[in-house]
Amino acid sequence: MKKKFENWIHDTWIISPGGAGLLRIVTALYILFFLIPGNGLDHYKYLSELPDQFFMPPPGPMALFQGFPPLLFFQTLLTLLVISLILLTIGYRTKMVSILSGILILLLQGFIYSVGKVNHEILTGIFPILMAFTNWGAAYSVDSCRQNSTDQTAESWPLTLLALLIGFMMFTAGVPKILGGWLDPSTQAVQGHLFNQYFLRGRDALLATRLVHLDQPLFWEFLDWATILFEIGFLAAVWKRSWFRVFLIFAVFFHYSTMLILNIPFIQNLMLYAAFLNWDLLDRVVSERIGALKFVPGESASHWVPVLIIAITAGSFVLIRYLPAGNSFFYNSDLNLQEVILVHGAMVIVLMILAVKIGRIPSRNRR
């Protein structure tokens, strides 16, 4: 049992320095363009001007503050966060800036949640802190080019720890639903929440308007049960890589349907799920394909690989982030076009993985 536990910690997920390096670049840019807490500087300006009486921190460390700090404080934190994410992208003093980015995200989230309502995005801040211990600055980074940097191995246990956190947190979402009566066939909870989101919050985009008038108890009850089975089962799936991957695929389907029906995209989680993609395979493909190119006659392009990866990823994210009318694409709903594109992107990746997996089964059988 002791041995099994240790194997689970160290051998469930294996990542190479190259794979971890690619994950670092994509993660840093994803946070930079899509997950910086708050809705821009105007959001923080609004908070800093609120009366102290409207500062209602949740129980925890934020209760040490008496009110919202001045705008300058938020501007400083945001500037530091942007700088640390840029440094994380290029892999300069990677471990330190990973932890700093995470702490800054958590601090900003703490103030945003001090208006009396907590959102559940803590893993956005925890993720870079955890990944700092994978040694994800060992490749595709300034650190790896520095002479003193000889540590070229990657640790995989932070991925197992991340899987455990995701599984546990999913479980915590499932338990209240069971206690609240979601499994009672005479009530349809998902439908009730659709009503709440649709009529109270104006979330009427995508399939919401169509489904708000769909009175099919069997369909809604199926969604109630499926949600609970998925959320509770996630914790058990943490034990085995193959189970967990299946649940990650379910998770993308789950977020996709939640976005279509309730207009809740939860794009933070996509970054977490992406950590369990096969980054080593991507690293091999990138190294072989781009590394084989010769921009200068007689010289390998391998030195340019990190630059190209950053340019391609940042370019794609800039296109999505700054789409014209991206924030006002849906008339009433607070859902924005960027979120819709990102969730669809995750869905496309999952469908591609499924297509590859399903495509392999007949060939295995033939053998």
Next chain:
Amino acid sequence: MDRKIVKRIFILTILCLILQYGVVGLAGYYHSEPWPAFVFPGFRSVLDFEEGFEISRYELYFIQAGGDTTVITPAELFYGIPDSQRPGFMRRRFGDDAEDLLFTAESREWIKGRVEHMTGYRPEQMVVRELRDYYSHRNNRAVRDSVGVKKKISFNLENGE
């Protein structure tokens, strides 16, 4: 990192996760959800009401000296608070979870200034109404068939009572 240390980190994390979930439950019951905490949203409530559904919402009435009244939605008055947080803010400030209903002079001034910016006048009184909308199913459609007032609170914005 040494394998023994990593193993201890895992054991400690597992114990802390279980413990913190208990703390989240207790704190949430007696006060409000703590933060930071490793939990995802529960969406516990079923929002079911006999053959339909009930949904809570707030309306804010601002009365000026002559008696004229303007209705402002929480989304208009507290426009800077994201949609996902506004219902929680209203519950904590004006609902059953409210700890202190009285406004400080700073808060009264902030509200009057904001309403003046929106309507052109400074209100003397504010009335908060917590409403319950009841929806029923008719002909395969959701229809709002009644509205109930759950709570009504008046605030004098001049002296804070």
